[in-house]
Amino acid sequence: xxxxxxxxxxxxxxxxxxxxxxxxxxxxxxxxxxxxxxxxxxxxxxxxxxxxxxxxxxxxxxxxxxxxxxxxxxxxxxxxxxxxxxxxxxxxxxxxxxxxxxxxxxxxxxxxxxxxxxxxxxxxxxxxxxxxxxxxxxxxxxxxxx
Numbered sequence: 001x002x003x004x005x006x007x008x009x010x011x012x013x014x015x016x017x018x019x020x021x022x023x024x025x026x027x028x029x030x031x032x033x034x035x036x037x038x039x040x041x042x043x044x045x046x047x048x049x050x051x052x053x054x055x056x057x058x059x060x061x062x063x064x065x066x067x068x069x070x071x072x073x074x075x076x077x078x079x080x081x082x083x084x085x086x087x088x089x090x091x092x093x094x095x096x097x098x099x100x101x102x103x104x105x106x107x108x109x110x111x112x113x114x115x116x117x118x119x120x121x122x123x124x125x126x127x128x129x130x131x132x133x134x135x136x137x138x139x140x141x142x143x144x145x146x
Contacts, residue, residue: 001126002138004066007054008102008119012044016051022105023053023119028069031062064142067123070098071143073110081112083145086136094125094135 006026010019020037027035040052057063071079082089082098090096099118104111125135139145 001060002063002067003124003126004057004063005054005122005124006057006119007052009117010051010053011117012048012050016053018106019051019102020053022102023055025073025105025108026066026070026100026110026119026121027055028065031065034059034062067142067144070110070121074112074144075110076146078110078112079144079146082139083136086139086145087132090132090135092130094127094130096123096125096135096139097121098123 006023008019008023010016016039020039023037024032035055035057037053037055040054042050042052044050057066074082086096089098098121099113099115100121101109101111101113101115102117102119105119125138127134136145
């Protein structure tokens with residue numbers, strides 16, 4: 001089984017609607033009505049407002065559409081980057097982590113980043129025992145890595 005979690009933060013200096021638009025770019029347009037994006041309002045260390053946008057997708061058909069969409073919008077360069085850093089992106093529990101630049105996503109481009117202020121995507125693989133070759137094979141088959 002595979003699931004996808006996506007989250008990002010809108011800080012006080014950012015327009016929450018623009019940040020939400022960035023997150024929605026990571027999702028295929030045809031499933032936006034089927035996906036619930038939660039909005040949580042928090043206060044930062046200095047009482048500054050922070051909004052967290054997050055969604056969790058578990059339905060098999062939707063998960064595959066999301067991962068396929070991410071593979072489609074990624075550049076070949078970033079697909080190679082995922083493959084070359086696969087062992088660092090995949091934790092021992094089978095969670096694959098990707099981070100996308102929020103500003104680039106707002107402009108309609110999927111660009112991987114190492115920045116903490118990003119759109120965070122967690123693809124959770126729940127096979128037991130965890131088989132790295134199977135997970136990598138799935139990612140190749142769906143086009144996430146080359």
